[in-house]
Amino acid sequence: MKLFLHVWRQKDRTDPGRMETYNAEDISPDMSFLEMLDEVNEKLIQEGNEPIAFDHDCREGICGTCSLVINGMAHGPERGTTVCQLHMRKFQDGERIVIEPWRAKAFPVIRDLIVDRSSLDRIIQAGGFVSVNTGGAHDGNALPVPKPNAETAMDAAACIGCGACAAACKNASAMLFVAAKVSHLAHLPQGQPERSQRVKKMVEQHDQEGFGHCSNQYECEAACPKEISVKFITQLNRDYLRACVSAKD
Amino acid sequence: MNLDSKTPTGPLDSKWTRYKSECKLVNPANKRKYHVLVVGTGLAGAAAAATLAELGYSVAAFCYQDSPRRAHSIAAQGGINAAKNYQNDGDSVWRLFYDTIKGGDYRAREANVHRLAEVSTAIIDQCVAQGVPFAREYGGLLDNRSFGGAQVSRTFYCRGQTGQQLLLGAYQALSRQISYGNVKMHPRTEMLDLVVSGGRARGIVTRDLETGKIESHTGDAVLLCTGGYANAYYLSTNAAGCNVTATYRAYKKGAAFANPCYTQIHPTCIPVAGDHQSKLTLMSESLRNDGRIWVPRKTGDTRRPAQIPDSERDYYLERKYPSYGNLAPRDIASRAAKEVCDEGRGVGSGGRGVYLDFADAIRRLGQPKVAEKYGNLFQMYERITGEDGYQQPMRIYPALHYTMGGLWVDYNLMSNIQGLFVLGEANFSDHGANRLGASALMQGLADGYFIIPYTLANYFASTKQERLPADHAEFQRAEKDVGERVKKMLTVKGKKTAVELHRELGQTMWDNCGMARTKDSIQRTIKRVEELREEFWNNVNVTGTDANLNVALERAGRVADFMEFGELLARDALAREESCGGHFREEYQYPDGEAKRDDEHFAHVAAWEYQGPDKPPARLVEPLHWEFVKPTVRSYK
Numbered sequence: 001m002k003l004f005l006h007v008w009r010q011k012d013r014t015d016p017g018r019m020e021t022y023n024a025e026d027i028s029p030d031m032s033f034l035e036m037l038d039e040v041n042e043k044l045i046q047e048g049n050e051p052i053a054f055d056h057d058c059r060e061g062i063c064g065t066c067s068l069v070i071n072g073m074a075h076g077p078e079r080g081t082t083v084c085q086l087h088m089r090k091f092q093d094g095e096r097i098v099i100e101p102w103r104a105k106a107f108p109v110i111r112d113l114i115v116d117r118s119s120l121d122r123i124i125q126a127g128g129f130v131s132v133n134t135g136g137a138h139d140g141n142a143l144p145v146p147k148p149n150a151e152t153a154m155d156a157a158a159c160i161g162c163g164a165c166a167a168a169c170k171n172a173s174a175m176l177f178v179a180a181k182v183s184h185l186a187h188l189p190q191g192q193p194e195r196s197q198r199v200k201k202m203v204e205q206h207d208q209e210g211f212g213h214c215s216n217q218y219e220c221e222a223a224c225p226k227e228i229s230v231k232f233i234t235q236l237n238r239d240y241l242r243a244c245v246s247a248k249d
Numbered sequence: 250m251n252l253d254s255k256t257p258t259g260p261l262d263s264k265w266t267r268y269k270s271e272c273k274l275v276n277p278a279n280k281r282k283y284h285v286l287v288v289g290t291g292l293a294g295a296a297a298a299a300t301l302a303e304l305g306y307s308v309a310a311f312c313y314q315d316s317p318r319r320a321h322s323i324a325a326q327g328g329i330n331a332a333k334n335y336q337n338d339g340d341s342v343w344r345l346f347y348d349t350i351k352g353g354d355y356r357a358r359e360a361n362v363h364r365l366a367e368v369s370t371a372i373i374d375q376c377v378a379q380g381v382p383f384a385r386e387y388g389g390l391l392d393n394r395s396f397g398g399a400q401v402s403r404t405f406y407c408r409g410q411t412g413q414q415l416l417l418g419a420y421q422a423l424s425r426q427i428s429y430g431n432v433k434m435h436p437r438t439e440m441l442d443l444v445v446s447g448g449r450a451r452g453i454v455t456r457d458l459e460t461g462k463i464e465s466h467t468g469d470a471v472l473l474c475t476g477g478y479a480n481a482y483y484l485s486t487n488a489a490g491c492n493v494t495a496t497y498r499a500y501k502k503g504a505a506f507a508n509p510c511y512t513q514i515h516p517t518c519i520p521v522a523g524d525h526q527s528k529l530t531l532m533s534e535s536l537r538n539d540g541r542i543w544v545p546r547k548t549g550d551t552r553r554p555a556q557i558p559d560s561e562r563d564y565y566l567e568r569k570y571p572s573y574g575n576l577a578p579r580d581i582a583s584r585a586a587k588e589v590c591d592e593g594r595g596v597g598s599g600g601r602g603v604y605l606d607f608a609d610a611i612r613r614l615g616q617p618k619v620a621e622k623y624g625n626l627f628q629m630y631e632r633i634t635g636e637d638g639y640q641q642p643m644r645i646y647p648a649l650h651y652t653m654g655g656l657w658v659d660y661n662l663m664s665n666i667q668g669l670f671v672l673g674e675a676n677f678s679d680h681g682a683n684r685l686g687a688s689a690l691m692q693g694l695a696d697g698y699f700i701i702p703y704t705l706a707n708y709f710a711s712t713k714q715e716r717l718p719a720d721h722a723e724f725q726r727a728e729k730d731v732g733e734r735v736k737k738m739l740t741v742k743g744k745k746t747a748v749e750l751h752r753e754l755g756q757t758m759w760d761n762c763g764m765a766r767t768k769d770s771i772q773r774t775i776k777r778v779e780e781l782r783e784e785f786w787n788n789v790n791v792t793g794t795d796a797n798l799n800v801a802l803e804r805a806g807r808v809a810d811f812m813e814f815g816e817l818l819a820r821d822a823l824a825r826e827e828s829c830g831g832h833f834r835e836e837y838q839y840p841d842g843e844a845k846r847d848d849e850h851f852a853h854v855a856a857w858e859y860q861g862p863d864k865p866p867a868r869l870v871e872p873l874h875w876e877f878v879k880p881t882v883r884s885y886k
Binding site: 011012028030031032034035038039041042044045046048049050051053054055056057058059060061062063064065081085087089110111114116117118120121124125126128129130131132133134135137138139140141143144145146147150151153154157158160161184185188190191 | 296299300303314315316317318319320321323324333335371373374375376377378379380382383384385386387388389390391407408410412413414417420421422424425427428434436459486488489490522523525526527528530531629632633635698699702744746748749790791792793797798799800801
């Protein structure tokens with residue numbers, strides 16, 4: 001396959017950045033999208049140029065590091081798939097492909113296609129945990145969890161924290177990310193003692209980071225590589241409302 | 250150098266209890282005066298950093314990824330072992346201990362392995378308390394599955410994402426400590442050197458991967474939790490960034506590197522598709538619970554799998570190992586796959602593959618039940634190969650997956666350098682020559698949550714505190730060395746990229762020092778690695794500068810260390826003239842092809858000590874003592 005790439009290049013945080021074009025030749029349809037970029041990079045280095053910087057690590061769709069907007073879609077055209085698991089057989093020979101970084105105020109570009117997602121870490125630090133120290137936990141089976149609740153918690157916990165939800169959202173809202181963590185813990189008995197505080201703190205941090213508000217367009221669910229459902233945002237809204245009107249805290 | 254394991258005396262099942270009651274403690278008010286540097290934030294690192302911060306120590310944690318949540322522990326799929334015996338199927342601490350030590354082909358320390366089995370149950374309790382969404386039975390209690398090398402169901406799991414959920418549990422505990430100001434987190438930061446002075450670890454030198462800034466960090470103890478070295482083989486199931494740099498740099502500063510030849514090759518990976526391949530993808534071994542592995546009986550049988558009747562299929566694991574069948578341990582299952590492919594009975598393009606067939610399970614349980622258990626793995630398979638595993642058997646082939654070798658540590662998890670501790674996959678201690686499935690998560694969390702808090706306190710309380718300032722001459726020297734090395738790579742301006750050279754290194758490691766090794770093939774490896782290293786420093790092409798984010802430079806630095814480390818691995822493989830676990834020397838096998846261990850000459854840990862750039866490393870030996878179990882021929886028949 002032969003492809004024509006339009007790629008965002010930006011030297012560092014202060015550089016205004018620009019689109020550049022590259023040809024990708026002799027691409028096998030069995031390659032992953034990142035392997036295609038590897039090939040382009042090898043050629044760039046051989047020609048004495050700097051490779052296109054992009055984030056990636058596990059290359060099996062679980063670490064959440066890879067983060068490309070391909071033809072305007074976060075993680076590319078295939079549903080429920082991270083870029084590292086997207087294969088070139090999903091593209092046409094001779095296709096023109098536009099590759100950009102996540103675009104959101106809360107994700108400043110560091111270089112080329114790499115963005116700073118520490119805002120997501122700070123949202124978890126604000127309250128996305130159960131406050132238990134190591135040691136002293138009672139027996140695992142002392143706390144039965146109804147199977148449906150455990151399954152729903154797991155559905156939410158499957159979030160890989162890639163940030164595609166915010167990248168896909170016209171408001172750059174990371175509500176789906178926040179909702180996934182809030183719902184994961186809200187469906188388990190372990191999460192109950194801090195449930196109100198958690199949702200308030202995480203939403204507050206989300207807003208402080210410069211993410212926008214949710215206006216129910218569900219672009220996030222469409223882009224999410226783990227297909228996390230927007231029903232968790234409903235859960236988040238409910239928990240948030242309850243926490244805000246409850247007199248105690 | 251003396252490799253004293255410092256194993257406590259007394260009965261096996263009371264060693265750890267006694268250690269805990271006798272070890273020295275640090276007063277709560279004094280803990281914050283101790284600075285602990287934790288490198289790596291996978292299960293071992295995140296668990297250690299969180300737990301030590303909870304106890305009151307001042308912790309700084311480092312990872313090369315953009316967030317501690319992305320460490321490669323996240324990719325572990327199948328589960329975590331614990332001797333809970335919730336299934337009432339005869340499990341016990343002793344049995345988990347015994348399975349692990351037998352699974353490791355009697356090349357691990359009894360006391361370490363027993364401690365691991367003991368703390369396994371507390372790990373599950375801790376993770377449940379953190380809100381890890383383990384799989385449940387309808388009654389609400391925890392569910393278990395079986396794994397290779399065991400005849401009981403003791404594996405706890407979260408669908409096919411157990412590593413992810415356990416890591417997120419540890420990451421959330423770590424995040425909590427970061428928010429309290431007890432941990433200073435340094436993401437996108439790579440450790441490039443260890444600073445040792447007066448025989449003690451004093452701190453580390455790092456490079457900020459965004460700005461290129463080289464910086465010294467001083468501490469009272471350094472914990473390396475930096476994972477394994479499988480990427481020395483280029484193609485492995487490890488993440489692209491996984492590297493040996495931190496442990497190899499520590500080795501060059503005097504830490505002994507133990508058993509580097511013990512590499513684990515995982516039987517259920519998706520076969521290589523072409524030269525462009527950047528990594529191999531593993532599918533959980535739990536698939537072997539319900540999938541049956543087979544190849545055609547005849548060589549060169551090119552019929553589609555559905556057209557081959559049962560009588561013309563060879564379910565070779567069930568045939569050779571009737572009592573464990575498809576759940577034979579990883580090293581054995583991998584070698585058996587290589588054997589049938591070497592005979593020309595392999596399937597798929599290139600003939601390097603075997604079938605993993607779910608037809609029987611689908612008939613027995615129905616597709617929905619199979620999908621519930623393994624759905625995400627079938628999806629992953631389809632995405633990569635374009636084939637549907639429900640309709641036709643999957644094709645699998647072994648791939649490099651885990652490394653049992655690592656820096657030598659004593660019972661305290663401390664290396665031979667005072668104050669340098671090594672946790673998780675980065676150390677050598679618990680898995681012997683082969684690791685059983687679902688034991689890596691167990692070991693990482695055991696080390697981080699439940700062992701290091703005791704042994705580190707004991708070290709601090711029995712050693713005088715003397716932290717060096719970050720502008721001490723040793724730090725300055727290390728910073729200078731690191732800076733010069735980085736500059737040197739940028740000035741070669743040769744013709745090959747680091748990736749090309751890495752691929753060549755991996756090729757020779759896999760072909761000659763992989764699943765099966767001979768004296769000749771290992772000697773060829775050593776020679777070839779020397780040539781490649783020479784070529785690297787004369788012909789590598791690294792573009793860009795060292796003053797900003799430079800992915801080519803990061804890669805080149807890691808490859809440079811693999812170029813040296815590969816030789817160490819091969820030297821260890823050459824010196825170990827026996828077959829055991831993941832180390833199979835063709836010269837040492839029984840007539841039926843099973844590994845021939847040599848307890849008379851090799852019942853020891855081999856730890857390598859760096860002797861400078863011009864001399865070969867010295868091979869030191871820690872004998873293994875068998876007080877409580879008797880090594881036998883490891884049979885799974």
